[in-house]
Amino acid sequence: MSALLEDFADGYAQRGIRLDGFQVEACRALLAGRDVLVAAPTGSGKTVVAHFAVELALAAGRRCVYTAPIKALSNQKYAELAGRYGEETVGLLTGDTAVNRDAPVLVVTTEVVRNMLFANAPEIDEVGCVVLDEVHYLADRERGPVWEEVVLALPEPVRLVSLSATIANVDELAAWMGSVHGRTEVVTSEVRPVPLVQHVCTGRRLVALHGRGSEPSKALVSALQGLGGDPRARLGNRDRRRIISLLEERDMLPAIEFIFSRKGCDQAVSALVRGDVTLTNRDEQAAIRRRLRDLRGRLGESDLRAIGFHAVSAALLRGYGAHHAGMHPALKELAETLMSDGLLRIVYATGTLALGIDMPVRSVVVESLRRWDGDGFADLTATEYTQLIGRAGRRGKDDVGHAVVVGTAETDPYELAALGSGKVESLLSAFFPSYNTVVSLLAEQPYSRARAMMGRSFAQYQRNADLGRIEARLARIRRRIALEARELRCDRGDVVEYVRARAASGRAAKSSRKEAKRAYRARIADSFAGARNGVVYAVNREGELDYVLVLSGGRERLRVLDWYGEASWLREGDLRSELREAASVPIPQGRSLRERPVREDLADAIAQAVEERTELGVDRDLLEPWSRFAVREDDALLAHPCASCRHIGEHVRAAETLLSLDARERELTELAEGCTDSVGREFDSTAGVLRDLGILQGEGEATRLGPGAAALRALHVENDLLAYRCLTDLREGELDAAGFAGWASMFLGDDRLAGGLPHGRLGALARRALADADFLRDVEARHGLDRTREPVTRCVDVFSEWGSGAGLDACLRGSRMSAGDFVNAARRLIDLLGQMAAAGEGTWIGPLAREARTRTRRKEVM
Known part of the structure; x- marks a missing residue:
């Protein structure tokens, strides 16, 4: 063990923590100059490896970039690293925040480091290590492609530390990373530092989930069979109070109870307040009151009313609260802090709390195994369930963590036991080359090289593996087709030819x-x-x-x-x-x-x-x-020699398996063609759209950037091409700064902002944007793409008023949004306005977008 690693381990030992084997193994791989991919359960201490990467980079006089998938996690990691290494050593860069950007340790969202790489920013030359925290998010439809672009574009000398929850195909992911960036050491651990015990709540009892191995316990099977009532009924207030009592009696608090409904979380908290349930003592209430006083001093009285501060504080003082995306971020962060400090006993949360936020508890309660996925109710996947219950068990505080599923008459004990077995799904790439990606790559390298980079994506890597399986299956089907064809005979002629012609007759x-x-x-x-x-x-x-x-x-x-x-x-x-x-x-x-x-x-x-x-x-x-x-028996079919056979009905029936296999062969052949060079072909189609619009010019190696490419390159939103087109359609003087802020909100891609049209000039511009979206979809259709979404127009007026100085309470009423949704949208709007300012650099758009950003960036949303 090197002196650096010894000193690092000693630092933890002085705090009473001995490094686990997987942590030491990962640190040694980094010392040997290899990339590492660490996959381990939530709460197992993967961050220790990231801390060593930071110290390794600093010791070599290099910078370390720490990435996280969401801003909330970036903020949390910044606070953690600043506390460990000092605020002068750590910086933070997100879309709407910049703190100490020249620091040797820089915490960023993944989009920020991707943009630095694509722009060949000089800072990259100083970087010795990049940490990709929560790298399993590359399967996320919206966030995922950015992860892959970072791995693809990262210079080979920069060490890559990837941290992930447990995934089934970790070796496949590591093999891809190794193929595109360098030797990657896979370090896995199945061991939780705090063991987890899983229970099922059946009425007034807690029953062990597992018996032998992964089978459900006999007591659970019996208990669930004895449950009555409507299996679809939701938990009531009395049920939740009973759960608190059960947990309290067994010393299983503090807990998070996942409800998967914002309204359900709020109602659960309100019911406890109405029942005057109090779970805190006088000293704890005094500590909570001090935190509430600090928050109160940062917001005006009207804003406090708008975000429901008084109702939330009444619950927090009693030792419980809610946590979901509809809450004002300051209230969510306060709940996280109070729980981490041991001042809350239970938090009712939606699944967003499982997205990497560090708020461990002694117990996790899962009310339902179904959740709303945006389109309808869907069963929890094994990965989602494992992430939820992974919050249970605090290292250094608990000997054991507890996961409790609320059982109903429809709960299948065998399915639940399988869900809780720890087996998770494979990670599937969500990668595609966006318009921004294509112009960014072609700004720095020739067409063939940029296209080849897309061919090295994890998406293509997985499709290549699929292609091998498809071709093997095709070979088996073709052998079976040949066998079936040999079995078919007719004295009159080629009956195989006849039945195939018959099937295709119309x-x-x-x-x-x-x-x-x-x-x-x-x-x-x-x-x-x-x-x-x-x-x-x-x-x-x-x-x-x-x-x-x-x-x-x-x-x-x-x-x-x-x-x-x-x-x-x-x-x-x-x-x-x-x-x-x-x-x-x-x-x-x-x-x-x-x-x-x-x-x-x-x-x-x-x-x-x-x-x-x-x-x-x-x-x-x-x-x-x-x-x-x-079938349509046309002249050609009737003229076939087999048509007059008196046994033709029997022959046709005997050929049904052959015809079914023929159809499967056609399907798989099409699938195989779709897998071959699919990402490269999608790159070609994306470039084709951009050529039609004049953003790219020329073909093949002669492809060059056309007018407007620089502006598109600055836009990193999902609806990037529509935002670009509408931005270039604007005419000077059409909008003031506040109106520009409202207009820009159309391109946030948030379905909660979809709906009616704004008024006056903004309404005319919204209709123009809708027409532009239709035009772009027509262009995309010619190239086999379906990317552009409708602009979201319902809150254009509201964000314009916000930019004019309207209060938070008025904007919440006007938008019909929750405080959390409005603040999150405002923060993304601030980020987008910064992108638009960069896109319009050197024109009248730049100063207007910067002023709009300043007007939108108010303390109530920061």
Whole structure:
């Protein structure tokens, strides 16, 4: 161990902390000049590796850049590092904040370091190490592409430290990083410093989730079976008070309770206040009151009313509060601080608290395993669940952490046990080359080199792996097609040729379609009547392909078990296809199918028996409508020698598997073509749009930047091309600074700002922006892209008034937004106005955008 690492470890030892094996392994890899990718559970101490990277860079006289995916996490890391190394050593750069930008340690959002790299900023020459915290966010649709661009553009001598929660395909991610930047050491840990115990709350009891291994405990299975009531009913106030009592009795507070609804969080807190529930003592209340007094002094009385300060403070004084994106950031940060200082007992939160914010507690309660994803309710993924419960257990304070899921009558103990097993999903790249990315790359390098960089993205790396799997599957399908073709014979001629021509013959006459429908209903009836016990059948059930094992039955109904282990009754009327015999599976004798393990074993046997059929898609044709059997018998088809065979109906039926495999081959061939050089082709399409607009000129290696490219290069928003076009369409004198701020809010891409049009001149400009969006979508469609979104126009007037000095309370009423949403939008608007000032540098737009930014950047939102 080097002297630097020894001194580093001794510093922790003096605080009573001994470095774990994975931390030492990662630090040694950095000393050896290698990049590291650390994947470990939440709270395991990954930040220790980042701290060593900082000290390694400082010791070499180099700078260290620490990146985080969101501003709140950047602020938290800045405070942490400034406390450790001194404020003079650490700087902060986010879209709307700049503190000590020349410091040797710089905390930035990922977009900032990406822009430095793409602009070949001279500061990069001084950097010895870049830390990518929460690197698993490269799977995020909005944030993810920036992570990949940082890895792709980072100079090879700069060491890269990537920190991630546990991910399933960590070796794949590390292999990609190694291929594009340099040897990357994978350091993983499955061990939590504070062990985690998982429970399920069933009424007034806490029951252990797991029994042996990853199986649910017998006590849990029994307890859930005994639950009654409406399984869809939401938790009430009495239920939440009961949960607090349960946790308090077992010394399991403080806790975070995840509700996944802003309104639900607020209502839970209000109910406790109305019930005069108090969880703090007099000394704790005095400490909380001092913090509240500090915050109160920073805001005016009208602003305090607007953000609900008095209601929030009443709850915090009693030892509980809410935490969600709709709250004013100052109130959220206060809740985080109070919880970290041990002054709160419970916080009701939405899932945003799991996004890397450091607020560990003794226990985490998960009220529901479903959450709102913006479009509808979706089941929690294993990764999301693991992140949520990862907050439980405070290092140095707790011997054990607790995760509690609230059970209902519909909770499946086996599914929950699998969710809590620690197995998480693979990380999938969300990368695509944006318009800004394309012009930024082409400003610094020739077309072929820029395109090649896109081909080295993690997205293409994964698609290349997919291509290998697709081609292997295609080879198997083609072998099976050849086998099926050899089995088909007709004395009259080439029956394979005939059935393929028949399948491609087009829509049949109405009379033929009616006859085909009648004949297929008869086939369904015959297959149902002929179903045999112990046989697995493929069937279209409710529009999905299912494989069911017939257990018993008679003329009216069949008792079946599907390949998910669920038993049900099947009637002829439930079928949308015939029952197609697929395999045989013996039904165990002397064992009750009421027992879940027995059904699970049978389900595994069904899945194994039909594995090749599902891999090759043999039975996918059952999902197609019956009308596929009605064909248009044109002259060419009638003239085929096989058309006159008296057994042709039997031949056609025997060829159904062949035709189904033909369809799968076509699908997979198209998929393979889509994977090949897909990111490079998307780069070409993006460049094609920019050429049509004159932003790029020339083809291939002769491509050069056209007028306006520099302005587009300065814009780093999701709707970058629309923002650019509308900015260049503006005419001098159309807007004052306040109006410019309101106008710019259209390009924030926040659905909460979508809605009606503004008034007067701003309304005319909004309609112009809508027309520009339509025009750009037409251009994109010619190149096979779908990028440009509608401008969001509902709060243009409100942000214009904000820029004119209107109060926070008035703007919240006018926008119909929560305080947190408004402040977050205002902060992003400040960032965007700075980008627009850079885009308009040297023109009248630059000074106007800077003044608009100054007017928007008020203390109430900072």
